Amino acid sequence: MSSFQHPAEDLLLRYIDGELPGWKSRQVRRHLEACWQCRGSVEELQGTVAECVRYRKQMRAYVPAPPKAWPDLSREFARIDASFESEPFWKRCLSFPMLRQAAAGAAVLALLWAVIYQFQKAPAVEAAALLKRAVAAETVRPIALRAIRIHTASFAFTRAVGTRAVAQAPMPAAVESLFAKARYNAEDPLSARSYSDWRDGVAGERDDPVATVADPQAPAESCYRIHTVAATGDVADATLLLSTGDLRPVEGRLEFRDRNWIEFTEITEPPAGGGTNTAGHVEDPVRPVVPSRPAAVVPGATASISDQLEVLSELHQIGADLGDPVEVTLSDGKVVVGGVGVPSQVQRRIHEDLDSKPNVSVQFSEPQALSADRVMGTQDAASSPAGAAQTRLEDQLGGRAEFQRFSATVLKSNETVMSRAYALRNLAEKFPVEIESGLTANDRRMLRDMLRDHVSQLSKQVGDVQSLLVPSLTAIGATVQARRPAEGTAWQSSVEEVLRASQLVEVRLSALLGVTPGQNSTSTQLPSEVLSALAELRAQADHCSALVNQ
């Protein structure tokens, strides 16, 4: 952000809340010193903050007082003391911070020694063994159609792999010749077999110790990183990331000695418009990837709502309007794309797609890290026995392990539902009725296409969640009582209802599955409440779909 690019409102709020990293905070402060307009925005925000403080103070006078006098807790403290002293000796030792740290330190040292010993002993063997396991896993895995994004300095395109049944456009000749130069299988680059074949064909290769890193596409998951350095040949080194769960390759990269490179990544969702035509979609050559920078602004040109819509559509094409907190605002004649904590891979895609556009500025910042002790504190506080409904569901599904698998599948589908609901809400906020009525026919079509895609994907996912839950929950006595959808004629208000219904589903599902801290429920009504909330969401989504298709 230069001193002439106005920070987005969310940045200003984080700034006054002291939540920006030091360098970013200094950058915003310098900007504010020079910019009256943004100082005005900050004052407005401060005014709203002051109103909140005032509201909190006034609320004291209106809420009901505690029904009883506050008790003296000392008797309860004494009871806790007594239970603590009856604990075994080793447990008491571990309750002392320094002793606990000393024990933890000793364990870490032992682990470290074991890891270093293993890596010093035979790192190459470990990488080779891991690759062998990954090739074996690949052999038994069912053949499925996968979409692979291939990226070079000059091209970016998507290929379908995993089956020969799909006809697709030929790969650009320049990329094909790069694969040939590398002696690497271009037909299925993102495979352990292809990597292993390449590695076997290289003379004097050396593997770095296998590292465990975050999955670039799903930071909550982890990957093994195999990195091979070649002593001869055109490729200097290569990397393959394997999912730690099932050893499925998720990303690979070849670095050539002449500074060329090829990167291949699995696309977990269809890249364009939620459709399924991933096969052979070759895009125009893209500009060489350069370090992140704000896009150039054409002097005198001013971004319009159409430009904003176009940017939103671009983000929609690459799936960047789902899940990630990417914000698109019209500010000072430019379309500003930004956000805090957006995954680096998504940031890179956005830069690649939007940096070259005039009147578009792309700015991301990173949130402060959450300290480990705080996270642990939550888990500690949240642990509690499973509720009655959950126990019945476990019995119905055949045990704890089955329940956990079931729970993970349901929650993943529900996560997609939530991301679609938020994406819809985002569009409703940006294009209220009065703004939409001023759009050109083309812009309106673009907006409706995005809406239609989100609503249909949302309905599909809700259907998936229902088909997972209905048999199991009705088997334990759940019934459905669906409310009629709210009647409205504007899709914007219908979207609000969809979001509200999605949130209700999320809250009830979390309580039922016992995954949200502190929300295990003993309520026998919970399974019925979950099914009813899902039915309501389905009805709201159908109503919204009808309005969007008008």
Next chain:
Amino acid sequence: MLALGIELVTVFRLDRTATALQDRVAGLFEESREDVYRYLLTLGLRPERAQETVQEVFLRLYASLKKGDDIQNARGWIFRVAHNYGLKVRARQASEDPFDAGLELQLASHTDTPEHALLERERFQQFHRAVEGLSDQQKRCLFLRMEGLRYPEIGSALGISASAVGEFLRRAMVRLKKVRDE
């Protein structure tokens, strides 16, 4: 090393004094119980349940400190646990009559106030309605922020990222600002 030795001796002697810890938690209880109680009402707990929950939270705090947990920011911890435990209590009370924060009833009973107080109350009511109109997550983020929690602490309580907290707060502020400007 000296400190480690002292701790070892303490474990063997089993004479860990609880007085300082009790005083600390009792002080925190006195200082924050009303705030936590109010926050629990906003979650939809009935007053008697909210009061019981407040006591439980502070007893949990005492037990955690007693176990030797390193709690750097006690207020953040208290609200986080109050939020999680409060939701659980609210789920249990679902079979009882749902609690309406009672704000409107309380407001309606203040009819004999002077004119300036009436205006003030009207303004408060208007703002309250706007707050009630926020989404659940926006409201929770806002109330926890009003209690002085930082974004990562709020995120930790609600099970969302700090950046998502920022986004919820921003949306809440946009809506509340509209009311303020009206």
